[in-house]
Amino acid sequence: MAFxxxxxxxxxxxxxxxxxxxxxxxxxxxxVAYGLLLALVWVRLAAPDVALTxxxxxxxxxxxxxxxxxxxxxxxxxSGAGEKPGITLRLAAGMLCALVSAxxxxxxxxxxxxxxxxxxxxxxxxAATGLGNPVTAVLMAYRAIDTxxxxxxLLLALVxxxxxxxxxxxxxxxxxxxxxxxxxxxxFIAQLLVPMGILVGIHIFxxxxxxxGGEFQGATILAAMWILAMMAGLVDAPSVSRRWLRLLLVxxxxxxxxxxxxxxxxAGAFLAYPAPYAKLLIVTIEVPVTLSIAATLALLVxxxxxxAPQR
Amino acid sequence: MSTATLYxxxxxxxxxxxxxxxxxxxxxxxxxxxxxxxxxxxxxxxxVVACRGAGMGFGGDPVPHALVITGLVVxxxxxxxxxxxxxxxxxxxxxxxxxxxx
Numbered sequence: 001m002a003f004x005x006x007x008x009x010x011x012x013x014x015x016x017x018x019x020x021x022x023x024x025x026x027x028x029x030x031x032v033a034y035g036l037l038l039a040l041v042w043v044r045l046a047a048p049d050v051a052l053t054x055x056x057x058x059x060x061x062x063x064x065x066x067x068x069x070x071x072x073x074x075x076x077x078x079s080g081a082g083e084k085p086g087i088t089l090r091l092a093a094g095m096l097c098a099l100v101s102a103x104x105x106x107x108x109x110x111x112x113x114x115x116x117x118x119x120x121x122x123x124x125x126x127a128a129t130g131l132g133n134p135v136t137a138v139l140m141a142y143r144a145i146d147t148x149x150x151x152x153x154l155l156l157a158l159v160x161x162x163x164x165x166x167x168x169x170x171x172x173x174x175x176x177x178x179x180x181x182x183x184x185x186x187x188f189i190a191q192l193l194v195p196m197g198i199l200v201g202i203h204i205f206x207x208x209x210x211x212x213g214g215e216f217q218g219a220t221i222l223a224a225m226w227i228l229a230m231m232a233g234l235v236d237a238p239s240v241s242r243r244w245l246r247l248l249l250v251x252x253x254x255x256x257x258x259x260x261x262x263x264x265x266x267a268g269a270f271l272a273y274p275a276p277y278a279k280l281l282i283v284t285i286e287v288p289v290t291l292s293i294a295a296t297l298a299l300l301v302x303x304x305x306x307x308a309p310q311r
Numbered sequence: 312m313s314t315a316t317l318y319x320x321x322x323x324x325x326x327x328x329x330x331x332x333x334x335x336x337x338x339x340x341x342x343x344x345x346x347x348x349x350x351x352x353x354x355x356x357x358x359v360v361a362c363r364g365a366g367m368g369f370g371g372d373p374v375p376h377a378l379v380i381t382g383l384v385v386x387x388x389x390x391x392x393x394x395x396x397x398x399x400x401x402x403x404x405x406x407x408x409x410x411x412x413x
Contacts, residue, residue: 019329019345019348027341027344031344034348035351045362046362046370047358049380050383058386058387066343069394069398076401076406076408089334105320108316108323109320118372118373119367119369122367122374137373146378153385157388157389161395216380297387300387303394
């Protein structure tokens with residue numbers, strides 16, 4: 001309990017920092033720490049799958065994205081000073097937020113007893129999926145439609161970002177070409193870390209069927225390795241109009257949807273798997289989905305095209 | 312007070328803090344950051360609900376855990392889109408402000 005109290009105080013302290021820090025860059029650094037501390041909280045709440053996702057996406061990839069944006073927007077920081085709301089508005093906002101917090105706290109203190117849970121249903125049916133990790137079973141079998149729609153949402157976000165590119169660079173390369181010192185520490189770390197990171201990513205994905213891990217966590221690590229390689233200048237970001245890239249991005253949702261539709265013929269419902277082949281079909285979906293998510297996440301960080309395509 | 316309740320109260324404070332930042336910060340990037348802070352609090356509340364629903368040999372109810380994993384990924388996608396819109400605004404106008412009178 002003492003550990004939990006200390007952890008809560010740390011989380012709250014870092015959260016306050018991200019709000020009150022004057023410098024946006026410092027606030028983003030606070031946010032990265034906030035994500036890592038939340039990952040610890042998830043471990044304390046017996047949710048290692050979520051802890052991995054929080055550390056990888058909530059803290060890691062979001063952190064890279066926001067750090068990049070805050071560096072680019074640094075010039076605009078001082079100009080916003082005149083827009084700060086007056087003391088009255090701040091007080092009113094403070095009271096409103098205290099009220100919202102009190103409302104949520106009241107709900108927390110009045111949670112029903114015994115707690116409602118779907119754990120027995122999950123446990124009763126997990127054998128049919130051939131999976132050992134209940135969270136993966138929920139993601140890939142019971143609530144597979146959520147996961148299918150999520151892969152589509154990721155693609156839509158990427159389409160939205162790509163369509164922000166100006167006409168002159170339409171279909172070109174995202175971001176600036178990074179040139180790191182070939183003898184420098186970033187290149188060294190990238191050369192050392194990327195091969196190991198790819199192995200770890202594949203392992204986390206593969207182990208997800210029986211232990212904490214899964215396609216989202218594995219895909220995020222793979223995406224992070226690609227981002228690192230791009231930042232160190234080892235590889236350039238691909239031009240967004242490349243055919244192979246587009247195929248890679250849609251492969252996951254396409255295979256997912258195809259197997260989902262085949263469920264009508266094989267088991268009588270959308271996204272239903274015939275029991276003897278359940279695990280085989282789930283893995284067949286997961287492999288392309290992992291690759292597509294990894295590519296999508298990396299390109300979401302890379303942003304819209306900024307350099308014209310070579311003709 | 313149980314551990315779950317403690318983290319539940321923590322999530323309540325996080326939601327309030329994030330909302331405050333969202334309202335009072337004039338810079339859009341700080342608003343995006345504050346919105347993600349709220350997200351962290353809401354996901355944590357899900358975690359508390361899952362933790363209370365532990366049973367059948369699972370550490371927590373796996374359904375809210377799966378929902379949070381989906382939510383984290385979608386929150387990232389939305390953040391990336393918001394940041395891209397903001398950077399485009401900056402590129403177009405040379406400023407990053409939500410004021411409409413300039």
